[in-house]
Amino acid sequence: LDKLFTPLQVGAVTLNNRVAMAPLTRLRNTEPGDVPTELSVQYYTQRASAGLIIAEGTHISRTAKGYAGAPGIYSEEQVAAWSKVNASVHAAGGKTALQLWHTGRISHRSLQPDGEAPVAPSAIRAESNTNVRQPDGSLARVPCDEPRALEISELADILEDYRRATDNARRAGFDLVEIHGAHGYLLDQFLSPEANVRTDAYGGSVENRARFLLEVVDAVVAEWDAEHVGIRISPLGVFNGLSNVEEQDIALYVIEQLAKRKLAFLHISEPDWAGGPALSEAFRQEIRKRYPGVIIAAGGYNAEKAEKLIGEGYIDAVAFGRSYIANPDLVERLRSGAALNTPDAATFYGGDARGYTDYPTLNN
Numbered sequence: 001l002d003k004l005f006t007p008l009q010v011g012a013v014t015l016n017n018r019v020a021m022a023p024l025t026r027l028r029n030t031e032p033g034d035v036p037t038e039l040s041v042q043y044y045t046q047r048a049s050a051g052l053i054i055a056e057g058t059h060i061s062r063t064a065k066g067y068a069g070a071p072g073i074y075s076e077e078q079v080a081a082w083s084k085v086n087a088s089v090h091a092a093g094g095k096t097a098l099q100l101w102h103t104g105r106i107s108h109r110s111l112q113p114d115g116e117a118p119v120a121p122s123a124i125r126a127e128s129n130t131n132v133r134q135p136d137g138s139l140a141r142v143p144c145d146e147p148r149a150l151e152i153s154e155l156a157d158i159l160e161d162y163r164r165a166t167d168n169a170r171r172a173g174f175d176l177v178e179i180h181g182a183h184g185y186l187l188d189q190f191l192s193p194e195a196n197v198r199t200d201a202y203g204g205s206v207e208n209r210a211r212f213l214l215e216v217v218d219a220v221v222a223e224w225d226a227e228h229v230g231i232r233i234s235p236l237g238v239f240n241g242l243s244n245v246e247e248q249d250i251a252l253y254v255i256e257q258l259a260k261r262k263l264a265f266l267h268i269s270e271p272d273w274a275g276g277p278a279l280s281e282a283f284r285q286e287i288r289k290r291y292p293g294v295i296i297a298a299g300g301y302n303a304e305k306a307e308k309l310i311g312e313g314y315i316d317a318v319a320f321g322r323s324y325i326a327n328p329d330l331v332e333r334l335r336s337g338a339a340l341n342t343p344d345a346a347t348f349y350g351g352d353a354r355g356y357t358d359y360p361t362l363n364n
């Protein structure tokens with residue numbers, strides 16, 4: 001495992017190693033306000049030896065919210081709270097990115113301003129669930145509500161929300177931002193003919209369905225610059241009521257268009273961790289032919305698989321999710337070949353310190 005622990009230049013930022021913490025929704029932010037807590041500071045700081053911490057999906061506006069307990073990056077209170085996270089992680093030598101998230105139709109009226117319908121490319125309800133707050137404060141899984149179709153005139157407002165969120169993330173001390181374009185959320189909904197049946201310039205052809213994702217990338221880049229911006233996509237993914245298994249053409253088109261923008265990184269969530277097809281070697285070659293820039297891979301990896309694919313040139317770094325939930329010192333454990341703690345799925349979402357900040361490290 002020698003490649004995994006070598007530095008990597010990711011846009012403007014030099015990572016000490018190629019082990020990233022994947023963006024992990026933990027639903028432990030306070031409501032009302034959608035604000036990270038002191039526990040969040042501890043949780044992220046414990047994991048600062050990661051080459052890069054990609055902090056959890058963070059909604060860019062009130063209407064972008066799709067889960068009770070998720071954090072935001074649209075208010076000064078949220079910026080101040082994230083600033084504490086970054087000050088502490090940076091003091092521990094870590095690097096951070098914030099995942100800018102609009103959930104689109106993966107939402108519920110109880111999470112929307114004035115109980116409005118969630119927004120999406122088209123008024124097609126997702127066959128999926130989300131987390132809402134019960135009267136007693138606990139979380140419950142409920143079916144997503146039917147969204148309303150966005151007017152073209154509203155798209156400019158959402159671009160402005162991404163721009164403002166990018167400025168807020170930079171002010172809050174993040175080293176990078178990652179646009180969430182994966183897992184059946186708003187931008188992925190635009191890519192999918194199952195969620196996007198628009199007949200205007202944002203629907204129909206591959207170019208039209210990719211248009212809004214690329215406009216978001218351009219807006220975020222214009223606000224900061226390409227070397228501080230990454231994006232996560234989930235080509236051929238099966239998530240949140242979408243099956244992109246047959247969507248090779250739009251996946252490769254998007255990757256080709258992203259390459260032109262010379263972003264800091266492309267983060268690919270591979271479909272096989274959640275029921276999609278494993279990426280074939282042929283498809284990996286098609287991706288690499290189009291995208292010479294930094295690729296971070298995620299999805300059921302282990303250190304050996306990451307080392308192999310880095311050695312073959314298909315990826316440059318790996319992001320671990322569940323392993324990082326349970327192993328704050330994951331880098332040290334991988335380096336020394338130590339056993340890993342087992343993640344406790346019962347405490348993944350919501351709750352308190354249990355299953356969040358109480359996993360043991362090797363030396364405690």
Ligand SMILES: C=C(C(=O)O)c1ccccc1
Pocket residue numbers: 025057067182183
């Ligand atoms: C942001 C998420 C994603 O990217 O899939 C998420 C949200 C809730 C639970 C698990 C994952």
